[in-house]
Amino acid sequence: MNSEQAFDASELADLLGDKQDGEDKSLMSILEDVQARYRYLPKDALILISEWMGVPLSQTYSVATFYNAFSLKPKGRHIINVCLGTACNVRGSRKVVERIADRLGIEPGETTQDGEFTLETLNCVGACALGPVAIIDGTHFGRVNAAGADKLLKKLGVEGRKE
Amino acid sequence: MTTLTIDGRQVEALRGSTVLEAARENHIEIPTLCYHEALEPYAGCRLCVVELVTPKGSQLVASCVYAAEDGLVVKTNSGIVQESRRMTVELLLAAAPKAKVIQDLAAEMGIEEPRVSLGDSDCILCGLCVRACKEIVGANAISLVNRGFAKEVKPPFEIGSNACTGCTTCVLVCPTGAIKLEDVLDSRSVHRWESDFEARECKICGDHYLAPEFAPDLKELLGEEEV
Ligand code: SF4
Ligand code: FES
Ligand code: FES
Numbered sequence: 001m002n003s004e005q006a007f008d009a010s011e012l013a014d015l016l017g018d019k020q021d022g023e024d025k026s027l028m029s030i031l032e033d034v035q036a037r038y039r040y041l042p043k044d045a046l047i048l049i050s051e052w053m054g055v056p057l058s059q060t061y062s063v064a065t066f067y068n069a070f071s072l073k074p075k076g077r078h079i080i081n082v083c084l085g086t087a088c089n090v091r092g093s094r095k096v097v098e099r100i101a102d103r104l105g106i107e108p109g110e111t112t113q114d115g116e117f118t119l120e121t122l123n124c125v126g127a128c129a130l131g132p133v134a135i136i137d138g139t140h141f142g143r144v145n146a147a148g149a150d151k152l153l154k155k156l157g158v159e160g161r162k163e
Numbered sequence: 164m165t166t167l168t169i170d171g172r173q174v175e176a177l178r179g180s181t182v183l184e185a186a187r188e189n190h191i192e193i194p195t196l197c198y199h200e201a202l203e204p205y206a207g208c209r210l211c212v213v214e215l216v217t218p219k220g221s222q223l224v225a226s227c228v229y230a231a232e233d234g235l236v237v238k239t240n241s242g243i244v245q246e247s248r249r250m251t252v253e254l255l256l257a258a259a260p261k262a263k264v265i266q267d268l269a270a271e272m273g274i275e276e277p278r279v280s281l282g283d284s285d286c287i288l289c290g291l292c293v294r295a296c297k298e299i300v301g302a303n304a305i306s307l308v309n310r311g312f313a314k315e316v317k318p319p320f321e322i323g324s325n326a327c328t329g330c331t332t333c334v335l336v337c338p339t340g341a342i343k344l345e346d347v348l349d350s351r352s353v354h355r356w357e358s359d360f361e362a363r364e365c366k367i368c369g370d371h372y373l374a375p376e377f378a379p380d381l382k383e384l385l386g387e388e389e390v
Contacts, residue, residue, distance in 0.1 A: 043320060046319075056297075056303030056306075056326065057303075057319045057324075057326065058303045058304060058305055058306035058318065058319050058324065058326065059303065059306055060319075061306060061308060061317075061319035061320065062306035062307055062308055065308040065309045065310070066308075066309070066310050067310075
């Protein structure tokens, strides 16, 4: 089952309505709100936001595809990020990625079928001394090896290989 | 007027012009790729770099955006400028080996094979098509999407955009010929953006014209008469 949140235009109207009263009407902050609400930027939402803001759709699309924080595909409920920066890499973070990918049955950049997990990689979060670094739902974990990754996944309810 | 020194020559330029404009005004050639005098400068290709000589040492700047100020000393073809341009062209060739302008520039500089391969595009991401569509046409049909190596020019959601008017300004402005136009009798396709248009036949002269979208307005103007 895919847990993709159905996009509801009336909800968006609420979101945009709030913004109208407040000071802040920047495209970025609206996109952030929508991303937080749906875990992705639904196509219809981008079209409506563009119209509402009077920004050409091409520009909204440009912004939506530029930033890592935005996704056009639904992201998982849990987001697992592994650092592949130089320092983490030489300490074996690639093995950690491989292990998690194997356990979840997805490639980096993908989301599990049930919409629970998204696996991503990034390049240096500035905590090199703690490498290999993994970030799960915003919490940093240091010195993660393949076995440690197993433990972290277990805490999230993943035992052995998923599906 | 502003007075500056370019390649050892004192030249004058209109206040507010860039170093590139000042040079061209005085018939000093600086190569460019992403610059077009009708569009906002973008400073994306770095081919137009020049050496700025200051008491604190030399510096490379993009002449298409650097303001021509009084007393500037600029070299357009010094050793470090040539070196930088060569690297730029090699990298452009590595990313867009199919682009004829880049092949020609590389050949001029004696670059045969780039040392790395970064893609096989015919687009150099100069953004001229995007800026022309936005600034000249006002259609905003295309934009730069994604980031880093994945960056491309696309219409929103990478499907034919209904903002595209089929004007072909992008085709004209593209330095690499990456945007292909196919005009047959009753249809026009701008292939890179997957824009397809039906052309109508004029009932009077029999020629084809491309304005189906505007036709209703025209009808309104003419009071629903046949157009
Ligand atoms: S398609 Fe042509 S004009 Fe547009 S960015 Fe690519 S090279 Fe430049
Ligand atoms: S390389 Fe991983 S935190 Fe710097
Ligand atoms: S012409 Fe100046 S950077 Fe491209």
